[in-house]
Amino acid sequence: MSEAVVLEDVTKVFVRTQQSKDGRGRLLRRRRKQRRRVVDHVSLAIDRGEIVGILGPNGSGKSTLVRMIATLLLPDEGTLRVFDRDVVKEAAAVKRMINRVAADASFFRNLSVMQNLAYSARLYGMRAGQVRERVERILDELGFPGRRLSDQVRRLSRGMQQKVAIARAFLTSPVLLLLDEPTTGLDPRSKRDVHQFIVRIREAHDATVLLTTHDMEEADKLCDRIMIIHRGSSVAVGTPAELKARCRTEDALPTMEDVFLTLAGHSLDADDEEEDTDDSE
């Protein structure tokens, strides 16, 4: 089986400026730059057609990792390859193969669902004639009512916006789909629709899916393999069954929550400090 994504020793550092509290006035205080490794020497290989989950609390480096694969951030160390193309040196080729859904569905809010999707499809080289039929089919599979295609995006609920974001990503037939916490804030029904769609994508379209989440049930249910990430470092990689077996006690098979607590030594509910940017002006 060929590799869809290869990450080797990937590191990302952000700089935070701190003022020393040395009793001087605010303007005279010394500024100290503090470097924080948000992603710390992470390596991972994802096979074609796999659904791999990155599980970790907020601020653990999941989204930073996905942003690097999506060509939106440059790594400080290490290499990232997508279908054998270097993400930094061959960004244009990588962009044609990927699409990403983020937790915040980013749309032109005053434009309609159809206008947003048609614009996106054209950016990825689709002809106008192909768009409508494909949009209707994908949105129908996601349980999005066709009568709302001409509604402005700002008038849709968060769940509906997220379904449109997933449709937008899939519309361009990416061979690698990056789903960055796609179900955050969705109601249980919308979540189920999205889960079913992700499974169908893999079965019917041979797409590789990289999914970040802090929802352990979601990771357990959807992913072929899971990488547990904590404070920027990869703590463990394996199938859900392998990870559970590693943490098995005599009493019972652990849940993914037990697995995370054992391997990361940290509860998923306790957020790390969010940091995905330098803060220097």
Place this chain on the structure above:
Amino acid sequence: MTVSSIVESLRLVFTLVGRQFALYKSYWRWEAVWTLYTLANALAVGFLGRGIEPVTGAAVDQQKFITYLMIGSLVWGYIAGLFWEVASTVSWERWEGTIEYTFMAPVPRVIHLVGICVWAMIYGVARTAILLVGISLFFHLDLGQASLWAAVGVLAASTFAFVGVAMMVAVMPLFSPEKGSQMIGIVEAVLLMLSGVYYPISVLPGWMQVLAKVSPATYTLQGMRTALGVGEMADLAVMIVVLLLQGAILVPLGALVFRIAETHAKRTGKLARAG
């Protein structure tokens, strides 16, 4: 470059122009208010011209003076609009929340910027035409000596230089998400002061005149006034050549600066950070 890649590039440019049109249409009330604001500013300058005689008590060729001021208002309306559109490339998408999606799409940055520039030119011409109609309702513009084709030539030649400057200013939000977009207004104000929009640059202090000679707006305004037969006459061919030369330097420089800023934003994670 193959024919198919040229066709594909043009298709992308029109996609971006179409997006901008749809966006402006959806915010048409704000655009109407903005146009009224620009018209009110232009009319205020016109009334200033009408008031010069009663204020100073001196005999002035009022008709000529008002025409001089109104040409300044119209040309500045076009330049400022064009400049604002291009310079807001980053800040607008940040505000909409779409910047990461646009920068992740397989669209070369040059094509992205050309699309925005083409829209800016179309919209700039349309807005200037509305301003001209509005101004004509209040003031008689004496354009008996005007050469329309020469005016169009000067305006077209000037566009490239302003697009280049605007590309350089557009990157400011990538360096400073919080304050960067305010730089657009600052650069615009400096250009307005230096370039002889409402007065000849000869009234400026010597050191400012040196700076004025670098500003493309100076040559645009001199060229337009020459083409329309108002104010000091300049050599039109020289004005157009200077503007084209400035464009030939500023557009690649603007694209280079944009590229450097994009790399900086991707290194520091400032692409998506909200201002």
